[in-house]
Amino acid sequence: MRKGNIVILTGAGISAESGIRTFRASDGLWEEHHIEDVATPEGYQRDPELVHRFYNARRTLLQTVNPNAAHFALARLEAEWPGQVTVVTQNIDDLHERAGSNTVLHMHGELLKARCPHSNQTIDWTGPLHTTDLCHCCQFPEPLRPHVVWFGEMPLLLDRIYHALSEASLFIAIGTSGNVYPAAGLVHEAAMHNAHTIEINLEPSQVNNHFDEHRYGPATRKVADYVDELLGAQK
Numbered sequence: 030m031r032k033g034n035i036v037i038l039t040g041a042g043i044s045a046e047s048g049i050r051t052f053r054a055s056d057g058l059w060e061e062h063h064i065e066d067v068a069t070p071e072g073y074q075r076d077p078e079l080v081h082r083f084y085n086a087r088r089t090l091l092q093t094v095n096p097n098a099a100h101f102a103l104a105r106l107e108a109e110w111p112g113q114v115t116v117v118t119q120n121i122d123d124l125h126e127r128a129g130s131n132t133v134l135h136m137h138g139e140l141l142k143a144r145c146p147h148s149n150q151t152i153d154w155t156g157p158l159h160t161t162d163l164c165h166c167c168q169f170p171e172p173l174r175p176h177v178v179w180f181g182e183m184p185l186l187l188d189r190i191y192h193a194l195s196e197a198s199l200f201i202a203i204g205t206s207g208n209v210y211p212a213a214g215l216v217h218e219a220a221m222h223n224a225h226t227i228e229i230n231l232e233p234s235q236v237n238n239h240f241d242e243h244r245y246g247p248a249t250r251k252v253a254d255y256v257d258e259l260l261g262a263q264k
């Protein structure tokens with residue numbers, strides 16, 4: 030494997046073995062909650078406290094879980110190849126950062142931030158968020174919302190993500206089902222720039238046929254093994 034820039038796209042699957050449920054598994058979050066109620070701008074408009082309860086519970090859970098071997102392996106890769114590894118994550122947890130990854134682009138936002146809907150300024154937020162929590166940036170303070178991208182909204186940091194892909198020689202997708210665009214289409218962009226593409230997942234994703242290489246199994250094992258291979262190959 031040629032040493033070059035690496036872009037890694039992660040999804041809920043990488044955090045599953047840390048104890049955070051994925052969305053589309055049979056016991057996933059979307060079995061228990063209606064997407065339209067908790068993950069759309071319309072749902073938030075209808076019942077903001079319900080939306081806050083959903084994310085407040087996830088914020089509380091985050092305090093009880095830890096990064097796993099897959100998160101740590103990606104941090105090790107970045108430490109060995111500084112400046113060349115970009116993690117693009119759909120996850121709103123902070124497990125990549127806690128494992129030691131420095132370049133992490135949260136395209137669907139971050140659970141530990143709240144945002145002013147008017148100015149778009151974000152603020153660190155570790156506790157529960159309520160409709161009575163107002164911003165400090167506007168003349169007429171606005172209720173803060175979760176800094177999470179909902180369905181129908183534009184994902185974040187796309188310019189930086191597409192720029193990173195334009196310089197990548199390796200693209201790795203880990204623990205994502207390939208149901209949600211534009212994340213699911215990033216493999217095409219990487220391939221267009223002649224990157225080698227690899228999918229690491231429990232099972233084939235919706236877009237598995239677009240990858241050059243596949244490794245199926247739990248992320249804690251498959252990612253750690255693959256990073257060992259990459260680092261071994263450069264010695």
Ligand code: NAD
Nearest residue numbers: 064065068137178179180181182183184208209210211212
């Ligand atoms: P969509 O076109 O409304 O949303 C996709 C866009 O919203 C993309 O830009 C995506 O990146 C962004 N987005 C916003 N919030 C998101 C979030 N919480 N998670 C991920 N991306 C988010 O969505 P769609 O094409 O109707 O549905 C995509 C998938 O979502 C479907 O394959 C299905 O599994 C599931 N789904 C969505 C809805 C919905 O209300 N949109 C309802 C049922 C199931």
Ligand code: APR
Nearest residue numbers: 040041042045051052053119204205206230231232247248
């Ligand atoms: N190791 C590797 N992969 C796993 C593991 C594991 N231990 N556990 C589950 N997976 C895989 C599943 O097989 C599945 O393909 O992770 C994938 C998780 O898919 P989703 O639940 O659909 O999560 P994701 O792809 O991240 O969802 C995308 O949808 O609603 C939104 O905002 C949400 O950002 C999320 C987006």
